Amino acid sequence: MPGASENPCAGCEIDTDCCRRLADLRLSPAEYERHFAACHDAIEARRCPDAWIVSAPNACLHLRGTQCEVYETRPVECRLFPHTTGGMKRIGRLAIVTYHHRTRCPRKRRLLAPRRKVAALLTELARDTYGPDVRVLAVPDILPVRLMRILSRVPRKIRKIISGR
Helix, strand or coil: CCCCCCCCCCCCCCCCCCHHHCCCEEECHHHHHHHCHHHHHHCEEEECCCCEEEECCCCCCCEECCEECCHHHCCHHHHHCCCEEEEEEEECCEEEEEEECCCCCCCHHHHCCCHHHHHHHHHHHHHHHHCCCCEEEEEECHHHHHHHHHHHCCCHHHHHHHHCC
């Protein structure tokens, strides 16, 4: 297990929005198989169209004290923290992945990664989920809300053309 110098969350005493209170962790099918499939009866897991959403009654099953047993190989969304995915949607060869950092983590400002790294991690998650040939658009989740409002004003025929239906 990594030491406190390797894991910036080691020693944190707050149980909020992280592995200490695991809620709605988004995983690619491969990540689910690698980290949670063997312990499916100890977690709440639901399969969405493309990804797995995992929650646990308390802390993540891989957390021992303040250390993560799978820290070096942890899922993308764990590496992304305090950012988290808002949603994933595939439209043809394009995958749109939204993210935000609305968390109560007391170390959030120190842990926030640059947008380039966030985009790289979200691209990894999307390609692991949809395949290596997908083009990925990673956007803060406030933008899709605005886009949906705009699209809701577009006539239905034009929306069908845009979506390819």
